[in-house]
Amino acid sequence: MSAQPHANIKHHVHMSPRQAQHSSGDYDSSYPKEVRKYLKTYGLTPPAVEDFETQEKRCMALLEKKSSSIEKFIYLTQLRATHVHLFYRLLASHVKPSRRHHRDVSCVSLLWFAEADARPQELTPFIYTPTVGEACQKWSEIFTQPEGMYLNYWTDKGRISSVLQNWPHNVEITVITDGSRILGLGDLGINGMGIPVGKLALYTACAGIRPDATLPLCLDLGTNNKEFREDPLYLGTRKEKVSADEEREFLDELMAALTEKWPGIVIQYEDFKNPFPSLERYRDTYTMFNDDIQGTGAVILGGMVAAVKYSKIPVKDHRAIFLGSGSAGVGVAKQIVEFFIKEGLTEDEARRKFWLVDSKGLVTNDRGDKLAEHKEYFSRDDNNGKQIQSLSRLVDFVKPTIIMGLSTIGGAFSEDIIKKMAELNEYPIIFPLSNPSSKSECTFEEAVNGTDGKVLFASGSPFNDYTYNGKTLTPGQGNNMYVFPGIGLGAILSKAVCVSQEMIYASAIALSESLNEEEHAKGWLYPDIRRIREVSVLVTRGVIRAAQKSGVDRELAIRNLDDEELIQYIETRMYDPFKERDRVLTEVMHVMGDLATPDRSSFFPNGTNGHASAGASHL
Numbered sequence: 181m182s183a184q185p186h187a188n189i190k191h192h193v194h195m196s197p198r199q200a201q202h203s204s205g206d207y208d209s210s211y212p213k214e215v216r217k218y219l220k221t222y223g224l225t226p227p228a229v230e231d232f233e234t235q236e237k238r239c240m241a242l243l244e245k246k247s248s249s250i251e252k253f254i255y256l257t258q259l260r261a262t263h264v265h266l267f268y269r270l271l272a273s274h275v276k277p278s279r280r281h282h283r284d285v286s287c288v289s290l291l292w293f294a295e296a297d298a299r300p301q302e303l304t305p306f307i308y309t310p311t312v313g314e315a316c317q318k319w320s321e322i323f324t325q326p327e328g329m330y331l332n333y334w335t336d337k338g339r340i341s342s343v344l345q346n347w348p349h350n351v352e353i354t355v356i357t358d359g360s361r362i363l364g365l366g367d368l369g370i371n372g373m374g375i376p377v378g379k380l381a382l383y384t385a386c387a388g389i390r391p392d393a394t395l396p397l398c399l400d401l402g403t404n405n406k407e408f409r410e411d412p413l414y415l416g417t418r419k420e421k422v423s424a425d426e427e428r429e430f431l432d433e434l435m436a437a438l439t440e441k442w443p444g445i446v447i448q449y450e451d452f453k454n455p456f457p458s459l460e461r462y463r464d465t466y467t468m469f470n471d472d473i474q475g476t477g478a479v480i481l482g483g484m485v486a487a488v489k490y491s492k493i494p495v496k497d498h499r500a501i502f503l504g505s506g507s508a509g510v511g512v513a514k515q516i517v518e519f520f521i522k523e524g525l526t527e528d529e530a531r532r533k534f535w536l537v538d539s540k541g542l543v544t545n546d547r548g549d550k551l552a553e554h555k556e557y558f559s560r561d562d563n564n565g566k567q568i569q570s571l572s573r574l575v576d577f578v579k580p581t582i583i584m585g586l587s588t589i590g591g592a593f594s595e596d597i598i599k600k601m602a603e604l605n606e607y608p609i610i611f612p613l614s615n616p617s618s619k620s621e622c623t624f625e626e627a628v629n630g631t632d633g634k635v636l637f638a639s640g641s642p643f644n645d646y647t648y649n650g651k652t653l654t655p656g657q658g659n660n661m662y663v664f665p666g667i668g669l670g671a672i673l674s675k676a677v678c679v680s681q682e683m684i685y686a687s688a689i690a691l692s693e694s695l696n697e698e699e700h701a702k703g704w705l706y707p708d709i710r711r712i713r714e715v716s717v718l719v720t721r722g723v724i725r726a727a728q729k730s731g732v733d734r735e736l737a738i739r740n741l742d743d744e745e746l747i748q749y750i751e752t753r754m755y756d757p758f759k760e761r762d763r764v765l766t767e768v769m770h771v772m773g774d775l776a777t778p779d780r781s782s783f784f785p786n787g788t789n790g791h792a793s794a795g796a797s798h799l
């Protein structure tokens with residue numbers, strides 16, 4: 181993220197990776213005439229030099245005119261492709277809840293956005309969950325422009341390195357999917373590209389990684405989605421998914437090619453159907469992590485630390501049922517085991533606090549099938565030969581204090597189950613974490629009604645506020661977006677050779693410690709989302725410190741910084757879309773050999789220095 185050579189200035193400062201083939205990003209109406217002349221857009225852009233408020237007014241009015249979430253998604257996609265810095269300025273100014281209410285301390289949950297259509301002024305739900313799920317389902321219909329790279333097993337195997345040469349920017353971080361498990365929506369093949377695009381937009385918005393340093397990557401390894409293979413509009417290869425061995429060979433080549441082209445690149449795996457083998461294979465040799473296993477584990481641990489405290493039940497007495505034993509289920513359970521061990525339990529005591537359920541029922545040693553390797557650690561041997569098939573009966577048997585949903589089964593936490601949780605616990609911990617909203621194991625309203633408002637709640641996707649007994653309660657969202665931006669930035673800045681488990685655990689603890697006094701006083705599980713940028717800095721610091729402690733860092737220059745200096749170091753390296761125009765202008769003046777102070781009055785006509793009105797949140 182160092183300054184680019186002047187020769188590259190035009191390319192670097194105005195074109196996102198999404199605009200590499202064209203230069204429409206140069207037509208930002210906020211650019212003053214000096215920049216327009218330099219870019220040779222003078223005369224091609226309408227004469228007015230606009231401040232952000234004016235640009236924002238136009239964009240939001242256009243957005244309001246879109247009648248559905250998917251149309252808003254399409255509009256924002258186009259805006260990112262054509263006016264990348266304006267897109268991020270807009271996003272920064274609209275990562276905030278529209279309403280704040282006092283809440284019952286028992287309803288401590290992450291404040292987040294409501295359903296996409298309910299609060300149109302908030303933008304994240306239109307670029308991320310839940311709308312990104314619909315966008316992926318419809319990707320072949322709505323596709324208009326390339327936003328990342330597609331690598332194809334049949335045509336690119338053996339020549340991945342040369343295909344990567346087509347990407348015109350230096351990359352610091354990539355998010356890769358093969359589309360085989362997109363949110364809880366199943367195998368969507370190359371339509372899954374929406375996920376890397378959305379996650380990387382959050383990397384820029386939350387952790388300030390420059391948009392042109394991000395690479396969304398979608399692997400076309402075939403799809404087992406027959407409907408897609410038969411859809412004339414489907415943009416991927418109409419073949420069934422390759423075998424595990426073929427996938428491994430392709431990934432081996434890809435990992436080597438990415439790291440050779442961009443040494444130090446951070447590689448995030450996302451939404452693979454079976455991501456455990458690749459994590460085991462690459463975690464020690466590449467700077468990579470799996471967000472669904474490790475990021476989700478960290479973010480849920482981050483909220484669980486407070487939930488355990490508010491439940492008033494000592495760690496040793498907690499018992500957890502997990503509906504779903506896939507990447508997220510096992511990832512979250514393992515992180516909580518680590519926490520329980522640090523709280524004084526033995527590993528065996530900690531492991532036995534978990535009852536995992538999959539599509540065949542309770543995961544046990546004796547149920548007669550060959551268990552997937554990742555489930556073995558939690559497999560029960562104390563069921564006395566009984567197979568407990570119904571979730572309701574399992575709740576009777578286990579008497580859990582925690583029930584976690586990572587099953588992709590919308591509505592699986594029935595009224596009966598929620599009520600049982602409330603009978604068993606004063607403050608039941610209920611986390612329906614499956615995405616998007618339609619797959620959530622229960623709604624916020626159901627959880628509040630069934631527990632007399634006492635639920636300790638976090639969901640994967642957003643729900644509306646709900647008024648119960650005269651109090652308006654705000655639901656939470658336990659989503660890995662609270663940690664993955666900081667994990668990625670921490671790995672980049674520390675130049676980590678790998679992403680160690682210590683770094684992942686540190687992200688969870690930094691998140692849990694990021695709540696301010698007011699948030700603690702309100703009994704929240706997670707910090708206010710309006711502080712996401714600040715929180716990401718704290719997570720990044722925790723991750724860097726852990727990289728240093730575990731000896732995987734290579735950035736010697738920051739080893740001796742104290743905590744405050746490290747925060748400053750991180751902040752100065754973060755892209756800020758509000759400062760971009762200033763930065764561009766300074767560089768243009770420098771290139772033109774005129775180091776005199778530029779005329780800022782034409783640059784920021786209203787004297788606001790380009791920022792939104794006072795008090796707005798700036799990512």
Ligand SMILES: NC(=O)C1=CN([C@@H]2O[C@H](COP(=O)(O)OP(=O)(O)OC[C@H]3O[C@@H](n4cnc5c(N)ncnc54)[C@H](OP(=O)(O)O)[C@@H]3O)[C@@H](O)[C@H]2O)C=CC1
Binds near residue numbers: 365503538585586659
């Ligand atoms: N909130 C957040 O930040 C995150 C949320 N998620 C969400 O979690 C969900 C699961 O993701 P992930 O673990 O990666 O997916 P996986 O496909 O790896 O796992 C899904 C699990 O659910 C189980 N399952 C399926 N049907 C049932 C059923 N009827 N009853 C009980 N269990 C069932 C599967 O069983 P089997 O093993 O037998 O197939 C599997 O164990 C998704 O909706 C995803 O969007 C994921 C990551 C982050």
Ligand SMILES: CC(=O)C(=O)O
Binds near residue numbers: 363451640
């Ligand atoms: C949030 C996320 O990573 C998922 O649902 O897969």
Ligand SMILES: [Mg+2]
Binds near residue numbers: 363450451471472
């Ligand atoms: Mg995911």
